[in-house]
Amino acid sequence: MPDAADADGLTVGQVSTHLSVTVRALHHWDEIGLARPSLRTTAGYRLYTAADLERLHRIVVYRELGLGLDRIRAVLDDPAADVPGALRAQRAQVAERIDRLRQLSAGLDRMIDAHERGLLLTVEQQAAIFGPGWNPDWPAQARQRYGDTAQWSQYAERSATRGPQEWQAISDAVASLDRALADAMDAGVAPGSPEANHLVERHRDVFASSYFPLSRQMQVCLGRRYEADPAFAAHYDGIRPGLARWLRRVIDASARAHGIDPDTATWA
Amino acid sequence: MPDAADADGLTVGQVSTHLSVTVRALHHWDEIGLARPSLRTTAGYRLYTAADLERLHRIVVYRELGLGLDRIRAVLDDPAADVPGALRAQRAQVAERIDRLRQLSAGLDRMIDAHERGLLLTVEQQAAIFGPGWNPDWPAQARQRYGDTAQWSQYAERSATRGPQEWQAISDAVASLDRALADAMDAGVAPGSPEANHLVERHRDVFASSYFPLSRQMQVCLGRRYEADPAFAAHYDGIRPGLARWLRRVIDASARAHGIDPDTATWA
DNA sequence: CTTGACCCTCACGTCGCGTGAGGCTGGAGG
DNA sequence: CCTCCAGCCTCACGCGACGTGAGGGTCAAG
CATH class of the missing domain: 1.10.1660.10 (Multidrug-efflux Transporter Regulator; Chain: A; Domain 2)
Structure with missing residues (x-):
């Protein structure tokens, strides 16, 4: 025993x-x-x-x-x-918690998707919103390159809350900015001029509200990439030949006006 | 501002x-x-x-x-x-918690049902298990009378975990006991005799393992009710005429042997 | 007599704040 | 100038149901 x-x-x-x-x-x-x-x-x-x-x-x-x-x-x-009453109250609480957890799970799904795909839109929606110049492989490529940066995380967090309407607004804002840049170049606006600097600020704002906060230093790096990267250059030069180069020079000049040497600017 | x-x-x-x-x-x-x-x-x-x-x-x-x-x-x-990894881990945890809560909710449903109906069986199942003498209104009546006692709660808690098989076992045990009681009465077993007292203990065990723990005092009250309540009396007298009365006397005698005055015994 | 499994009582840690207590600070109105 | 009041500060305890040691007795077996 x-x-x-x-x-x-x-x-x-x-x-x-x-x-x-x-x-x-x-x-x-x-x-x-x-x-x-x-x-x-x-x-x-x-x-x-x-x-x-x-x-x-x-x-x-x-x-x-x-x-x-x-x-x-x-x-x-x-x-x-009142045992059954207590049990029913408990059951109601449990039901509420299940509901909250389900919503939470749905939010996690969205966020995971946003982190992995970068864009919660179908290919059709992408084509309809971003127009014929859009390549649906771009988000995947971007994730490949920048997926392990803090900026990508911030971008993904925002993407998770954006639907077609929000992306349409962004697309419109970008298109509007592109037109303004092209018009300015056509009008002979010179790098360093007040008009040019104002456009640079507008670019920074549009980019920041569309993707992630952009410091002036980062903007300089971005301008360089616009000119050097074939895909970006094709986009801008497709609007106006020479626009990529002009935009890079405009950004550089604005940076210099803010005490930054564009040749030594770093991304981080 | x-x-x-x-x-x-x-x-x-x-x-x-x-x-x-x-x-x-x-x-x-x-x-x-x-x-x-x-x-x-x-x-x-x-x-x-x-x-x-x-x-x-x-x-x-x-x-x-x-x-x-x-x-x-x-x-x-x-x-x-690894943000997506962390999010996926979180999603898995959430899924687990949802699962647990769902099981919990199902358990609450069972328990509520047990408290309110007293028996988690369909009327057909009840008829098949408890035989033709069974009245499906009995659990509801019992709840009406005893639903606000601690014993009912204990009984309900057990009922929540019992399916047809368990109830069949209980029904068998009760039938077997009833037969043994009838045989003893037939054989002229006298109240207070060792055989009779042994049967009383067996009754207490069967009842306790079927419904809820039963003190000797409570058993006395139960014996009185067996004789006085028409439904109970009909059950026992249907097995053998006079069995209800005989059982009450047998229980009384056993209680006396344990130092209890059956005429002043109380339920609680 | 020792070993090792079991028991005891404190008492702090968990997780993400809520909720005061007791006391500054800063701008508006008298 | 003073007063008032909203808003800010820093402790510091509380929650819920225990987990997890620390430090030390108890008990049956070898």
Whole structure:
């Protein structure tokens, strides 16, 4: 009889294995007076009687249903307690929590998608919004290159909240800016002139509100890439031949006016 | 310009309304170093710059996704952090929690049902298990009378875990006991005899393992009700005429042998 | 007599703040 | 000038249900 009880009660360890609760939990329930053992040995060992076990078992049952210890205490100590009512209230709470978690899961799905694809639009929607010059592979390529930067994370966080309407607004803003840049170049606006600098600020604003905050230094790097990267250059030169180069020079001049040497500017 | 920022930063209250977070949360994030304001006034007022607001906004976004502050810190501070991985892990956790909550909700449903109906069986199942003498209105009547007692709660808790098989076992045990009682009466077993007392103990065991723990005092009350209540009496007298009365006398005699006066015994 | 498993009582840590207490600060009005 | 009041500050405890040691007795077996 290694574990067969001294007839007058079980110790915490024995109860613990019987009911699959931790010893600490039994201690806790004793501390708060939820379930005290009827007996103690002279050495202070807790001894739980059969009646104690009844109560403990009931506690375990209601605890598994997610009720708080206070509510359990009420249910056990007041025989006239409205048990079904308490259970229904609990069920309602659980339903609410499930709902919240589902919404949360949906949000996580969106965010994961945004991080991985960069754009929560179908290819058709992309074509309709960004026009014929758009290549649906671009977001994937961008993620390939910049996916492990903080900027990509920030961009993804914003993308997760953007639908077709928001992207249409961005597309419109970019197109409008491109036209203004082309018009300015046509009109002979010189790098460093107030008009040119104003356009550079506008570019920074549009970019920042579309993608992620852009420092002047970063803008310089971006201007260089506009000219050097074939895809970007094709975009701008497709609007007006020489526009990529002109834009780079305009950005450089503006940076210089703000005390930045464009030749040593760094992205970070 | 009542709230238009002193150009160099926003105070906690302003940020709080902008981002819909509590002032205390901002304090907390400052305390743990998750988001400290870049500036302080000479009086110690926190001033959050535009860059600070960026960070705060990202924190809010990830917090709404249910990430812990430590994980958010990792995501924000390490640009190479595996954000989609962290999000997917979070999604898995959320899925698990939803699952657990659903099981919990199902358990609550069962328990509510058990409390209200007393028996989680269809009428057909009840007829098949308890035989032709069974009246499907009995559980509802029992609940009507005893629904606000602790015993009913204990009985309901057990019922919630019982299916047709368990009820069949109980029905068999009760039928077997009834047969044994009838045989004993037929054989002329006298109240107070060892055989009779043994049967009383067996009745107490069967009842306790079927419904709820039964003290000897409660058993006496039950014996009286067996004789006085027409439904119970009809059950026992249907097995053998006079069995209800005989059983009551047998229980009384056993109680007396245990030092209980059956005429003053109380239920509680 | 020792070993090792079991028990005891403190008492702090968890997680993300809520909620005061007690006391400055800063701008508006008298 | 003073006062008022909203808003800010720093502690510091509280929550819920225990987990996790620390430090030390107890008990049956070898």
